[in-house]
Amino acid sequence: xxxxxxxxxxxxxxxxxxxxxxxxxxxxxxxxxxxxxxxxxxxxxxxxxxxxxxxxxxxxxxxxxxxxxxxxxxxxxxxxxxxxxxxxxxxxxxxxxxxxxxxxxxxxxxxxxxxxxxxxxxxxxxxxxxxxxxxxxxxxxxxxxxxxxxxxxxxxxxxxxxxxxxx
Amino acid sequence: xxxxxxxxxxxxxxxxxxxxxxxxxxxxxxxxxxxxxxxxxxxxxxxxxxxxxxxxxxxxxxxxxxxxxxxxxxxxxxxxxxxxxxxxxxxxxxxxxxxxxxxxxxxxxxxxxxxxxxxxxxxxxxxxxxxxxxxxxxxxxxxxxxxxxxxxxxxxxxxxxxxxxxxxxxxxxxxxxxxxxxxxxxxxxxxxxxxxxxxxxxxxxxxxxxxxxxxxxxxxxxxxxxxxxxxxxxxxxxxxxxxxxxxxxxxxxxxxxxxxxxxxxxxxxxxxxxxxxxxxxxxxxxxxxxxxxxxxxxxxxxxxxxxxxxxxxxxxxxxxxxxxxxxxxxxxxxxxxxxxxxxxxxxxxxxxxxxxxxxxxxxxxxxxxxxxxxxxxxxxxxxxxxxxxxxxxxxxxxxxxxxxxxxxxxxxxxxxxxxxxxxxxxxxxxxxxxxxxxxxxxxxxxxxxxxxxxxxxxxxxxxxxxxxxxxxxxxxxxxxxxxxxxxxxxxxxxxxxxxxxxxxxxxxxxxxxxxxxxxxxxxxxxxxxxxxxxxxxxxxxxxxxxxxxxxxxxxxxxxxxxxxxxxxxxxxxxxxxxxxxxxx
Numbered sequence: 134x135x136x137x138x139x140x141x142x143x144x145x146x147x148x149x150x151x152x153x154x155x156x157x158x159x160x161x162x163x164x165x166x167x168x169x170x171x172x173x174x175x176x177x178x179x180x181x182x183x184x185x186x187x188x189x190x191x192x193x194x195x196x197x198x199x200x201x202x203x204x205x206x207x208x209x210x211x212x213x214x215x216x217x218x219x220x221x222x223x224x225x226x227x228x229x230x231x232x233x234x235x236x237x238x239x240x241x242x243x244x245x246x247x248x249x250x251x252x253x254x255x256x257x258x259x260x261x262x263x264x265x266x267x268x269x270x271x272x273x274x275x276x277x278x279x280x281x282x283x284x285x286x287x288x289x290x291x292x293x294x295x296x297x298x299x300x
Numbered sequence: 301x302x303x304x305x306x307x308x309x310x311x312x313x314x315x316x317x318x319x320x321x322x323x324x325x326x327x328x329x330x331x332x333x334x335x336x337x338x339x340x341x342x343x344x345x346x347x348x349x350x351x352x353x354x355x356x357x358x359x360x361x362x363x364x365x366x367x368x369x370x371x372x373x374x375x376x377x378x379x380x381x382x383x384x385x386x387x388x389x390x391x392x393x394x395x396x397x398x399x400x401x402x403x404x405x406x407x408x409x410x411x412x413x414x415x416x417x418x419x420x421x422x423x424x425x426x427x428x429x430x431x432x433x434x435x436x437x438x439x440x441x442x443x444x445x446x447x448x449x450x451x452x453x454x455x456x457x458x459x460x461x462x463x464x465x466x467x468x469x470x471x472x473x474x475x476x477x478x479x480x481x482x483x484x485x486x487x488x489x490x491x492x493x494x495x496x497x498x499x500x501x502x503x504x505x506x507x508x509x510x511x512x513x514x515x516x517x518x519x520x521x522x523x524x525x526x527x528x529x530x531x532x533x534x535x536x537x538x539x540x541x542x543x544x545x546x547x548x549x550x551x552x553x554x555x556x557x558x559x560x561x562x563x564x565x566x567x568x569x570x571x572x573x574x575x576x577x578x579x580x581x582x583x584x585x586x587x588x589x590x591x592x593x594x595x596x597x598x599x600x601x602x603x604x605x606x607x608x609x610x611x612x613x614x615x616x617x618x619x620x621x622x623x624x625x626x627x628x629x630x631x632x633x634x635x636x637x638x639x640x641x642x643x644x645x646x647x648x649x650x651x652x653x654x655x656x657x658x659x660x661x662x663x664x665x666x667x668x669x670x671x672x673x674x675x676x677x678x679x680x681x682x683x684x685x686x687x688x689x690x691x692x693x694x695x696x697x698x699x700x701x702x703x704x705x706x707x708x709x710x711x712x713x714x715x716x717x718x719x720x721x722x723x724x725x726x727x728x729x730x731x732x733x734x735x736x737x738x739x740x741x742x743x744x745x746x747x748x749x750x751x752x753x754x755x756x757x758x759x760x761x762x763x764x765x766x767x768x769x770x771x772x773x774x775x776x777x778x779x780x781x782x783x784x785x786x787x788x789x790x791x792x793x794x795x796x797x798x799x800x801x802x803x804x805x806x807x808x809x810x811x812x813x814x815x816x817x818x819x820x821x822x823x824x825x826x827x828x829x830x831x832x833x834x835x836x837x838x839x840x841x842x843x844x845x846x847x848x849x850x851x852x853x854x855x856x857x858x859x860x861x862x863x864x865x866x867x868x869x870x871x872x873x874x875x876x877x878x879x880x881x882x883x884x
Contacts, residue, residue, distance in 0.1 A: 175317070178313060178316070178317075179310075179313050181309075182306075182309035182310065182312050182313040182316070183305060183306065183307075183309045183310055183313065184304055184305065184306070184309075185303070185304055185305070185306050206623050206624070209624070210623065210624045210625070213624060214616075214624075214625065214627070217627040218627065223629070226627075226629055227629040227630055230629040230631070231629075231631060231632050233392075233395045233396055236395070236396040236397045236398075237395060237396075237397065239397065239626075241626055241627045241628065241629065242624050242625070242626050242627075243616075243624035243625050243626075243627065244623045244624030245624070247624070
């Protein structure tokens, strides 16, 4: 059992390059902000599996951004309503509204549209910022974390030693 | 490319999606059941329980079983319990997030069933409608009024009226007495007579004497005429005053009778009061039925309103579940987001046959351009011989709502039905049959409804048989003999603020039963009041009439003076024309 969990952790923590983690966090923002069971999230999931990005970061990041979304929903609603009711885009939205994918994705909902627009706008900046932040973290803070009591307890555990053996 | 793609991830993705699908298939029934319960509770405002749900994939359809809808007014009971709901779903439209059900069947409907445990009520009970008008629903007092108490508390306007009239007439009499003294007195009249006699005795032997006599005669007649004018004017003025005084006296004489009538009408039961007994007896019961109907109408009506906000050409609506708003763009093939074309419903078989059809259930009636209609028929049921219920909720144009309902029920069994909870006269139907007809309309101008009920073979219970006096005893006796009667209620206004006007042929029963007693009571009261008022005002009226008589008698005095002046005038004219003796 422990070996299975260790293997799983190995898989999840592969692709540990800062850029791979950053891209995974970018995808997790989209997943976290949007409703879970939508075609777009299915595409994001496929990209996460297909591209070499860090899966555990994606999973943790999705949970984190889902929590943040609860606070940002009013902002998403205002952005979404503005975008959906923009006269210049009415033709586009009308065409999209009349497709199955468009209806399944619920793009006509103000919060969904607002969160999607927000995620798109902040995807690239988030990836770049997280990339820099991870590199800085590894250079300056990681050593201190490794020396902390909690980390020492984790590294002393059986599960961690098995994980170390496999990786 | 190899650096960026992990091809085994594709397999992992397929495996994950497959696992999720299996998980969904495994738990979808529970998810659907939970969604149905939450959505139903949100709509009804009270707990909705679903015993089981099954989502079928081939054919694509949904079956719900054991649905219980808590009665918001009485959470220990269900408003309705449905044994089974089954429907087929349009898969393609479902992908477009449109729930379109061509046909749904609802079987095993039951009403008012007991719950295992009280259901949760989400919203507090609707505010009571605007305060009912207690005077319309209050029974008139049947107590015999105490005359002594009435005399002690009531004021009699006639006493003051008589006193004021007497003061007025007295003043006039005094004024006239003074004026009469200013008229020519006996001494003046004697003086005239003396002048006339002197004129008669004077010599008329010469022309000069004749001329002198003529001049004297003219002077006398002028003086008498002047006095006569004054007397005539006085007489005319006195006539006017007398007429006015007589008018005052007539009013004063009427005053006590008006007092008696006013007090009698205030304290005794009038025929108008008897005619309102139906309103007082049945008003609360009918209002309670109406409130229940309007409660459910109030819950259903907003669901048919659809989207009402518009931004330019675009409509927005609040999703039933979820956040934000859904912006609705024009569709190539417009369909409502939720539509049930036909619902076929039927009652539990052992309860008789009651079935019907509801058509076009959707909050977007403007999209399909058709109102919600319903028609139910029942026969051979436990509590009613036959029932027909039909109507339409037309919200195609939200600003011009046109909702109608027609109910016809025959042979509705009324057992222990409380019609009036009044302490003085509680009325309940021990048993009997009712034929009920209801026609209701709610339109842009408001609510208008008529309820006509014919009661047949009824046995009326009026509570304890002793006490309350003769009138209540007569009413109870009359009601106990009633076996058939009818009742009509007209309702107007708005759902939150309506008026109920009730009439019944029981009003004639009440009038016949107690009319004579009420009349006797009223006459007795009137007689006693007359005696009492007479005691207060009799002497005063006598004095008043005496004062009027005194004023009238002054007219006689004036007439007497006038007659004497007329006689003197005639005499003066005669004596002025006496025999003249010529000189030769």
